Amino acid sequence: MYYIGFDIGSSSVKASLIDSESGKSIASIHEPKDEMDIISVNRDWAEQNPDFWWENVCNASKRLLKENTVASELVLGIGISYQMHGLVLVDTEGKLLRNSIIWCDSRAVDIGNKAFKELGEEKCKENLLNSPANFTASKLKWVRDNEPGIYKKAYKFMLPGDYIAYKFTGNINTTKSGLSEGILWDYKKQQPANWLLEYYDIDPSLIPDIVDTFSNQGELNSKGAQESGLQTGTPIFYRAGDQPNNALSLNVFNPGEVALTGGTSGVIYAVTDKVSGKEPVKYNNFAHVSYSEQKPIIGKLLCINGAGIQYRWLKDNLSLETNSYQTMNMLASEVPVGSDDLQILPFGNGAERMFENKTIGTQICNINLNKHTRSHICRAALEGIAFSFVYGMEILRKDGANIKVLRAGNDNLFRSEIFSNTVSTLIDQEIEIYNTTGAIGAARAAGWTHGAFNDFGEMIIKNDKVMTYHPLHNSDDYQSAYQRWKNELNRILKK
Numbered sequence: 350m351y352y353i354g355f356d357i358g359s360s361s362v363k364a365s366l367i368d369s370e371s372g373k374s375i376a377s378i379h380e381p382k383d384e385m386d387i388i389s390v391n392r393d394w395a396e397q398n399p400d401f402w403w404e405n406v407c408n409a410s411k412r413l414l415k416e417n418t419v420a421s422e423l424v425l426g427i428g429i430s431y432q433m434h435g436l437v438l439v440d441t442e443g444k445l446l447r448n449s450i451i452w453c454d455s456r457a458v459d460i461g462n463k464a465f466k467e468l469g470e471e472k473c474k475e476n477l478l479n480s481p482a483n484f485t486a487s488k489l490k491w492v493r494d495n496e497p498g499i500y501k502k503a504y505k506f507m508l509p510g511d512y513i514a515y516k517f518t519g520n521i522n523t524t525k526s527g528l529s530e531g532i533l534w535d536y537k538k539q540q541p542a543n544w545l546l547e548y549y550d551i552d553p554s555l556i557p558d559i560v561d562t563f564s565n566q567g568e569l570n571s572k573g574a575q576e577s578g579l580q581t582g583t584p585i586f587y588r589a590g591d592q593p594n595n596a597l598s599l600n601v602f603n604p605g606e607v608a609l610t611g612g613t614s615g616v617i618y619a620v621t622d623k624v625s626g627k628e629p630v631k632y633n634n635f636a637h638v639s640y641s642e643q644k645p646i647i648g649k650l651l652c653i654n655g656a657g658i659q660y661r662w663l664k665d666n667l668s669l670e671t672n673s674y675q676t677m678n679m680l681a682s683e684v685p686v687g688s689d690d691l692q693i694l695p696f697g698n699g700a701e702r703m704f705e706n707k708t709i710g711t712q713i714c715n716i717n718l719n720k721h722t723r724s725h726i727c728r729a730a731l732e733g734i735a736f737s738f739v740y741g742m743e744i745l746r747k748d749g750a751n752i753k754v755l756r757a758g759n760d761n762l763f764r765s766e767i768f769s770n771t772v773s774t775l776i777d778q779e780i781e782i783y784n785t786t787g788a789i790g791a792a793r794a795a796g797w798t799h800g801a802f803n804d805f806g807e808m809i810i811k812n813d814k815v816m817t818y819h820p821l822h823n824s825d826d827y828q829s830a831y832q833r834w835k836n837e838l839n840r841i842l843k844k
Contacts, residue, residue: 351375352799353413353424353579354792356591357402357431357509359395359451360384364409365788366417369425369801372808374789376417380405388448393455396448399437402509403516403576411578421579426586426799427517427569428791431510433530433590436488439512441504443521447496449509450488457487460494461532468548470629476537478626478634478647481545485531490549506555510588517577517585518567522558529636530590536624539642562638563587563798586798591787592618593638593648595758598790599783600806602639602646605753607742609772609780611762614698615656615734617741619649619750627748631703632741638794649750651703651741656734657761659695659711663730667723678765681728686771687830688725690715692837693733703741704842714837734762735771736834742776755780759815769818774827777820783813 350369355362361384365377385405388396414421434452439445450456461482465473473480481487485508493500507515508531511523528534528541533556535542543553560566566585574581589597596608596618603620610616624645626634632651639646660674669676696704697711713729742752755773757763759782773780793802793809802808821827 351419351424352426352428352792352796352801353410354428354788354790354795355406355409355430355513356594356787356791357406357429357513358591359387359397359432359453362402362405362409363786363788364406364413365786365792366413366419367789367792367796369796371812372793372796372802373812376413377786377788378409378412378416380409380412387451387453391456395451395454397451399445399449399509399512402513406513406516407577414578424579424583426584426795427579428587428793428795429510429513429585430589430591430594430787430791431508431513433508433592434484435509436485436492437507437509437512438492438499438503439505439507439521440502443515443519446499446502447492450491451509454488455483457491458483460490461487464545464548468545474626474629476535477532477542477545477629478536478624479532479629481532486533486545486549489551489555493549493551503555505557507557508590510590511557514566514585514588517569517573519570519573520567522560522566523556524560524562524588526562526589526593526636526638526640528556528559529640534636536645562589563794586795587791589638589791589794590635592616592650593635594787594790594794596620596648597638597794598785598787599756599758600809601756602637604646605751607752607755609738609755609757609763611657611734611757611768612760613656613658613661615653615738615741615762617651617653617738617745619742619745619752621647621649621750623647623749625749628744630705631744649745649748651745653703653737653741654698654701655696655711656737658698659693659734660730660762662697663726667726674765677727678767680724681731681767683724684728686826687833688729688732689717689720690833691717691721691725691729692834693726693729694834694838694841695730695733695737703744707842709841712837712841728767731765731768732771732830733834735768735775736831738772739775739831740835740838752776752778754778757782758786759784770821771827773818774821774824775831777824779820780818782815782817783809784815785809785813
């Protein structure tokens with residue numbers, strides 16, 4: 350028997366099949382073959398057709414079953430992970446009214462900033478733990494103001510994962526964690542933030558029914574089953590946004606545990622039981638998958654736009670003998686910690702929220718044309734990205750995040766010993782590395798809801814743990830290099 354998990358990204362849909370007893374990953378695939386298109390008719394806009402997500406979910410589901418010779422009746426349940434912060438609108442018949450305004454669309458920035466000021470920063474901090482910013486609620490306000498005909502027809506709004514669950518079951522619902530990522534959950538009142546919608550002049554009845562993150566959220570109807578190739582009556586047992594789900598995939602549930610992602614952008618997701626939002630402009634607070642009124646577990650999410658994209662840019666532009674990260678890592682290992690006083694600030698991927706939305710760009714500092722080589726450039730880039738992670742964790746610590754355990758997937762930047770050792774040594778914490786994905790995590794969460802896996806964490810360790818990076822004893826060189834990097838950062842921030 351099996352569970353199936355889907356991860357609805359903006360580039361592709363990933364699907365994974367896991368064994369219902371051991372939790373072991375059987376197979377993983379993605380659809381489509383090439384990346385999904387993002388529609389951008391105006392600068393800073395980003396939209397996708399939600400039915401294209403559904404089409405790829407169905408294609409992935411059918412492929413996964415066929416290629417692994419698994420009958421649909423052997424799938425016991427479904428888990429869904431999805432790109433956060435998107436807006437999907439449907440009418441009374443459940444038909445789409447427009448493309449989804451997705452996470453990287455920034456048309457509603459001014460709307461959210463204005464709300465933050467007019468509603469009062471303290472109220473937003475205390476009740477929402479965030480600024481309304483450029484999230485789902487503000488995107489819905491943009492539709493109301495700029496597309497009144499569409500808004501008038503709207504029956505419900507949904508997040509991307511809600512829409513996929515609806516296509517499977519015909520039920521329109523959401524979760525507390527989902528509402529929190531749209532900045533629509535009032536942590537103080539433990540209910541949807543109707544007062545924010547009223548300020549935006551939006552009808553609160555547009556909010557879907559709320560179901561628990563781990564629960565039977567609906568069963569496949571005949572249409573959903575036929576289109577996906579799965580069995581009628583198969584339950585959806587789990588749904589969560591990609592970053593809370595990534596934390597779940599890494600067994601990050603408890604205060605002090607942190608999930609790290611080192612892809613194109615970097616993400617630090619620190620779990621805490623402290624319901625506070627002192628710096629809602631620099632990072633966000635979301636209801637974690639394990640959030641409840643009795644136990645309000647929060648995920649503090651800090652995103653670093655300029656992370657792996659910096660290293661990829663160098664790979665594509667250094668004219669390496671072998672165009673690979675392995676070659677770059679080898680070159681970087683030829684120079685000492687601190688790159689002989691060469692610093693790189695890796696922030697060339699737009700405005701950085703942890704710098705209060707300043708755009709400072711990538712900066713190469715103190716280059717000596719008589720001494721520094723491409724090996725220094727490679728090491729300084731890895732160190733600069735690592736230093737940005739450490740800097741972000743210092744911000745979270747100042748807000749009460751108690752960082753005790755760091756866990757990351759075995760991909761991208763965390764495959765580099767230089768990068769991982771630098772972070773581990775400066776934070777003075779081990780980093781546990783796991784082979785897992787969001788789709789695998791969603792499938793396992795479905796199984797957990799269904800009563801499988803008596804010890805969820807032990808199952809993940811047994812199946813996925815690869816290695817552990819330990820803090821190095823010679824930390825002085827790392828501390829000195831980090832301080833020099835911070836000096837350059839502060840100099841540029843003061844300009």
